[in-house]
Amino acid sequence: MRRISTDMPNNDMQYYLRRQEEGLANIQAKIAGQTKIKELRDDPLAASHAVRYESYLARLERFEQNTLYARDHFNQTDTYLKQVNDVLQRIRELSVQGANGTMVPEDMKYMAVEVNELLKDIVAVANAVGPDGRQLFAGDKAFTEPFRIVEGMVEGGGENMVVRVEYRGAGASRKTEVTDGTYSTLDIGGGEAFWAEKMQIFSGFDASAYRVTAQAAFYVDGEEISLNPGDTLQTIVAKINESPAPVKAFIDPETNGLALEGTNPHLIRMEDQQGSQVLQDLGLIRANADAGAPNWNTAASRVSGGSAFDMVIRLRDALFRGDYDFVGTQGIGGIDLALNNVQSRLAEIGSRQERAEMTWKRINAEIPNVTAALSRESSLDFAKAATDLGMLEFAHKASLQTAAKVLSPTLLDFLR
16 A cells, blocks of 8 residues: 655656656657667667668678779779780781791891880780789789799890790689679789690609599699599599699690690699698699799699790791791791780670679669668658657656646755
């Protein structure tokens, strides 16, 4: 049974006034935060949906940035490869002129000097740096200059001529996520873009009796080939051919050794996994060699298949010698191989550009839809909130006025 006292009306009035003030504070906080969910208990179901929408929206915004970066990166790569294509076309024009037999040796030397300068221009493009400071054609060695010119003496051309171009980059392993679980390869390595012939590597090691003694693995063009104890050369060949690596493996009938051939013009990269030395044992790569290519064991294997730079150098040297026959056959043929590969890579970049563009458009259409769904779950109806706030303020003001009349202060209130 509740005891009636003179304090009871005052306590009750203060209790209900505080409840009204709490309601006012809540609605004001929601208006300030522009959300109808201040605490999970306000609407548990809407709160759970809003969390999922916010997480998905954050991922979409990240994918949008990734596709924009990929698109810009592909545009830059496309621009530089087109420049290389134009330079190679000019070199081919010179080779056609040098092969018609009407040029005097002096004119052919002048043409060879121009080819040498054009070669340097191709190397400069191959060493191009993007606006983010990364080398475009160095693969995952993005801060290493991929190509290095070695100059020396060339017969008929004098000193300070390009005698070879060395590749120091790696494979194109950088990828960016464009949708959930879907990745787009960003780079085309210099070993892919600036190659001309299909590489062939023939090991001179007789591996007919070879057996893998322990669990091991190696990499071919970035693809892992796992081996088990007891695996033979035939098993190794089969596993390489079953992998996504763009190479074909077979057994050399002359040496009974492992042989590899590229399915398209590119620099074949090989590497033993740490703690394994299968490729070293088979005579394909050198011991203690740096990761990546070229690290072939040329003392125990035969390697063929040149780069676009090799084709240009061979043509230039033939022009210096005045060798019309070589220029008209192997010289033009080598440049055509380099051109075909560059144009193939341009087509590949173009398809990546188109995919990035289509993905970006799809994400841009999806972001507003997810934002609208999130807004429906968590955004505040300002018209309703303003009405509720006005009603609460009016009720609170009326309550204060009523309390002032009902609970009029007396002398005892001041004495307490």
